[in-house]
Amino acid sequence: MAETKNNVVVEVFDKEEIAVSLAEYVAKISNKFTKERGAFTVTLSGGSLITHLRKLLEPPYFDTLEWSKWYVFWVDERVVPKTHEDSNYKLAYDGFLSKVPIPPGNVYAINDALSAEGAADDYETSLRHLVKNNVLASSLNGFPKFDLQLLGMGPDGHVASLFPGHPLVKEDKKWVTFIKDSPKPPPERITFTFPVINSSAYAVLVVTGAGKADAVHSALRGSENSEKLPVALVSPEDELKWFLDKGAASKL
Template sequence: MSEPSRPEPRLVPHEGDERLAWDTARRVLEVLEHAQDERGEATLVLTGGSMGIRVIGELAGHPDAAVIDWSRVNVWWSDERFLPGADGERNGVQAADAWGETHELTWDRVHPVAGSDEIASADAAAEDYAEELAAAAENEGSDTGLPVFDLALLSLGPDTHVASLFPGREDVLRTDAPVFAVEDSPKPPPTRVTMSLPAINSAQRVWLLVAGAAKAGALATIRRPEITATEAPASAVRGTRETLWLVTEDALPGMPEDPDPAPGGTAG
């Protein structure tokens, strides 16, 4: 039986980084509230990157954040750097710093990837994470090996990578495991753990953050209808219910990188 068709991505421009981070945080809160009303809990797959971490900070400080029961929010990571657990370069550590102590999460619902000081290898960390996902799925009464993901929040890399799925690599097409190790990442550090494309695409909603003129080329590439997942991994991310490309206007092709200042003014 063929897979049901998914909605095509919808591009949503924002006037700048601040508006993108704020509006995305508001959208996340709406998804969490709806999921908790519907299922009693909510599940996020989070990302790293400067904008991904910024959104987490905006989420923590948003005036509407109090409507969410944060003790019933599950948190997973689409990828992680295989470094010691407390290393400041890890996505989870940066996210925890951005989150602060404003809202209390339930630790058993937050699922960091094991660090290099906690487990023998990236392969073992990937296997361990897959087992955690399967246990959560079983607890929900699912035999898919994956729990319900209400939202996967991702960032577009300048080379079109997403999570730790990099262009030109056959592992982008892997379907044999929901999580796997990346041993020679073109972006440091070289050793990482990433969700597979099918795991990411199991999410009901997949949102791709695209901020800054430096991402304009990558955004133009993933918008090409003939592009393949191997050529541009981010082009292949799709939610089962919704896919949004949340972008700043300066990332749109054709936008000037350095706009001329207004008459009588100076560039900001």
């Protein structure tokens, strides 16, 4: 059953259905933007998201999507070498990117030779170039406007590497920033800030498991006065779609 309010859609699925519906949704948005502007800019997260994308590797999506027009970015990345088990790049490469014909030059990994500060600055600089070259659209407020942000959520309600109660949640100038005390290991990460996440056209939150039910409840049913979890601050310009399994939706 889907519940829609303003530009937020919440849908609850059986486990296997999530991947099927997510593939359909991503394909629809990819087709829209490749047709409209000849490019589709999409961001990936770490964690379970990559496995949820697995149906895109099968027909009809694998054969029909305009992979050559995809531009891939990371909402957040751990400051480790790209070959490290903790790397979000490695996770996405092994499970998804190595299996689809996206031109390697369209895949914007974080520079793993730099410090957390350096990598965040370097990534922001790359994004600024891409806005200048019109690969990335620009939002009216001057932040880059990604077509689709693919997000996961931690049991504490974090998204990207923006954790509850951390000052980075309030960052409103930088496009990309860094954290050295992440409560979820590894401690050093770089992350998009909320203005960038929320300037995107579409965003998806894929959340599974009963361990996340409290955070889902707080985000979708919490009172206006209570302190909002980071996930409750996700608010893209056109549509936010939640893909929940029965466990994650069990307290709604």
